[in-house]
Each structure stands twice: as structure tokens, then as C-alpha cells.
Amino acid sequence: xxxxxxxxxxxxxxxxxxxxxxxxxxxxxxxxxxxxxxxxxxxxxxxxxxxxxxxxxxxxxxxxxxxxxxxxxxxxxxxxxxxxxxxxxxxxxxxxxxxxxxxxxxxxxxxxxxxxxxxxxxxxxxxxxxxxxxxxxxxxx
Amino acid sequence: xxxxxxxxxxxxxxxxxxxxxxxxxxxxxxxxxxxxxxxxxxxxxxxxxxxxxxxxxxxxxxxxxxxxxxxxxxxxxxxxxxxxxxxxxxxxxxxxxxxxxxxxxxxxxxxxxxxxxxxxxxxxxxxxxxxxxxxxxxxxx
DNA sequence: GCACAATCATTAGCAATGCTAATTGGAGGC
DNA sequence: GCCTCCAATTAGCATTGCTAATGATTGTGC
Numbered sequence: 342x343x344x345x346x347x348x349x350x351x352x353x354x355x356x357x358x359x360x361x362x363x364x365x366x367x368x369x370x371x372x373x374x375x376x377x378x379x380x381x382x383x384x385x386x387x388x389x390x391x392x393x394x395x396x397x398x399x400x401x402x403x404x405x406x407x408x409x410x411x412x413x414x415x416x417x418x419x420x421x422x423x424x425x426x427x428x429x430x431x432x433x434x435x436x437x438x439x440x441x442x443x444x445x446x447x448x449x450x451x452x453x454x455x456x457x458x459x460x461x462x463x464x465x466x467x468x469x470x471x472x473x474x475x476x477x478x479x480x481x482x
Numbered sequence: 483x484x485x486x487x488x489x490x491x492x493x494x495x496x497x498x499x500x501x502x503x504x505x506x507x508x509x510x511x512x513x514x515x516x517x518x519x520x521x522x523x524x525x526x527x528x529x530x531x532x533x534x535x536x537x538x539x540x541x542x543x544x545x546x547x548x549x550x551x552x553x554x555x556x557x558x559x560x561x562x563x564x565x566x567x568x569x570x571x572x573x574x575x576x577x578x579x580x581x582x583x584x585x586x587x588x589x590x591x592x593x594x595x596x597x598x599x600x601x602x603x604x605x606x607x608x609x610x611x612x613x614x615x616x617x618x619x620x621x622x623x
Numbered sequence: 624g625c626a627c628a629a630t631c632a633t634t635a636g637c638a639a640t641g642c643t644a645a646t647t648g649g650a651g652g653c
Numbered sequence: 654g655c656c657t658c659c660a661a662t663t664a665g666c667a668t669t670g671c672t673a674a675t676g677a678t679t680g681t682g683c
Contacts, residue, residue, distance in 0.1 A: 351597045451496055469614060
């Protein structure tokens with residue numbers, strides 16, 4: 342594959358990813374949470390108990406910013422902050438049952454909406470896309 | 483392809499897209515612009531002169547929010563606001579030479595970084611990914 | 624032509640999100 | 654004990670997001 346073609350794939354992959362996530366973001370409205378809060382909650386639910394520093398790093402935000410977002414999630418009873426006994430400087434942030442339910446029980450609205458879009462494809466296309474996703478996962482690592 | 487497999491593709495596509503854009507976002511630091519400003523500038527550069535309403539719609543933001551972002555870009559000399567003669571209520575927002583250069587001349591850092599990642603793939607993988615991107619473009623439409 | 628509603632953008636004012644710098648409280652070395 | 658380092662929070666500021674209200678212009682009905 343030529344250099345120009347690789348550039349073409351990169352540019353199109355970039356803009357298609359942006360468009361996809363933008364389209365799916367519209368599904369977030371029903372959650373009652375802002376984008377940063379929903380994203381942080383999602384990480385906590387999926388990745389289990391995490392420290393504040395790890396969560397901030399994962400969300401590409403500075404610790405003070407994340408500390409406030411966690412405040413808001415704690416206020417709503419979606420996550421808890423527990424002092425780590427082994428090192429009482431740090432905290433374990435974990436989802437409450439309500440927090441998990443809001444995300445998972447909420448049907449994972451974005452994934453659900455995406456499934457709807459995939460249903461419009463031909464089966465062979467879904468298969469080709471599945472293969473592309475496998476490769477994309479390595480690229481995005 | 484079964485229902486469960488479709489869900490699997492959807493969930494993985496979703497999270498791979500998030501990870502990809504997060505990784506690429508790190509490239510934005512050198513631009514000296516915040517994410518919303520860079521994204522708005524990018525749309526203006528690529529899509530030519532646009533109205534404020536169109537730009538706000540494209541960026542999924544309300545008009546007052548976009549009006550302020552445009553203020554900041556105008557202050558830095560990256561875009562201009564010109565009253566549309568045919569309908570003097572609306573404005574044409576267009577990139578200045580400096581604005582275009584910042585984005586394009588800057589090498590389109592994100593795309594450039596992505597090309598680097600694609601180079602690590604085998605040629606057959608790049609081809610499969612290219613096919614997947616074509617389908618993704620339809621899904622994200 | 625002239626009132627009147629509709630439309631595009633901006634202004635005003637507020638909450639949430641992002642940052643850096645400074646502080647608090649605890650861990651660990653010496 | 655004291656000193657340094659480290660995780661998290663607090664403080665204070667700029668930016669970004671919203672809705673409601675305002676200005677300016679266009680189009681409509683009569």
C-alpha cells in the first residue's frame with residue numbers, strides 16, 4: 342500500500358471516528374450526567390476500584406479536576422471514596438450498585454445505538470468491519 | 483453474524499474509537515489551542531466559510547458558546563467574521579492564512595501521528611483496515 | 624408602506640470543567 | 654525526631670457549556 346493511500350486511510354479513520362463518537366454522544370442526554378462525569382463513571386465501573394491519580398490519567402485530566410468530578414459522583418451516590426488502608430494518602434474509588442446500574446442497566450445507550458446502526462449493514466460488511474475493529478484495537482493501543 | 487457477535491463488535495468499536503482519539507489528542511498540545519478551539523478551527527478550515535449556526539451545530543454546541551469560541555479565534559487572527567451581505571443578520575466565518583497554516587502547515591499532527599501507527603501494521607492488515615474504514619464511514623454517517 | 628412575527632447572532636449571568644500553585648496529611652529515610 | 658517525598662485536596666482563575674433576554678434584520682399580512 343502506497344504512502345498516499347496510508348495517509349488517506351489515516352485521515353478518513355480519524356474523521357470517521359470523530360463523527361461516530363459525536364453521533365453516539367447524542368445518546369448520553371438521557372443519563373442526566375455531563376460528558377466528563379459519565380466518562381469517569383464508565384471508567385470506574387469497567388476498571389474496578391482505581392486511585393484518583395489513575396482515573397485522572399486515564400481521563401487525561403489533572404488530579405484536581407478529577408477530584409471535583411468524583412465529588413459530584415459521590416454526591417449523587419454513584420461512586421464511593423474509600424481510604425486505602427495500606428497507604429492512607431490514597432483513595433480507592435469504586436462504583437456503587439446505583440452507579441453500575443445507571444451505566445449498564447441503562448442499556449449502555451451508546452453501544453445500543455451503535456448496534457442499531459450495524460444492523461443496517463450486510464452480513465459480509467459486518468464481518469469486514471469486525472476484522473477492521475480487531476486491527477483498530479491494536480492501532481489504538 | 484449472531485446478535486451477540488454484533489454487540490461485541492459494537493462495544494469494541496466504541497471503546498477502540500475512544501482510545502484512538504484519546505491517544506491522538508495528546509498531539510494537540512503543540513498547537514497552543516484548547517480542544518474546542520482547535521476543533522472549531524479545523525471545521526472552518528476544512529469546510530470553508532460557514533455561518534455561526536452551522537458551526538455550532540457541527541460542533542454540537544449552542545450558538546452562544548460558539549460565538550465566544552469564535553471571538554477567541556478572531557482575537558488570535560486565526561479566523562475572520564464577515565457580515566453576509568445577502569442576509570445581514572448572519573455572518574461568514576472563514577479561516578485566515580494564519581489559521582489554515584496553523585492547522586495544515588502544522589502537519590495535521592493527529593493524522594501524522596496516526597500514519598506513524600499505521601506503518602507498524604502489515605500491508606495486508608492496512609488493507610483490511612482500509613476496508614473497515616470504508617464501512618465505518620457509512621456507519622458514522 | 625407598516626406593524627408583526629420569525630430568524631441570526633450576541634450579551635448577560637450562571638454552573639461545570641480545565642488549569643497551576645499552595646496546602647494537608649501520611650509514608651519513609653536517615 | 655526530622656526531613657523529604659507523595660497522594661489528594663483546596664484555592665483561585667480562565668474557559669466552556671447552558672438558558673434567557675436583547676439587537677438587528679428579514680419576511681409577511683394587510
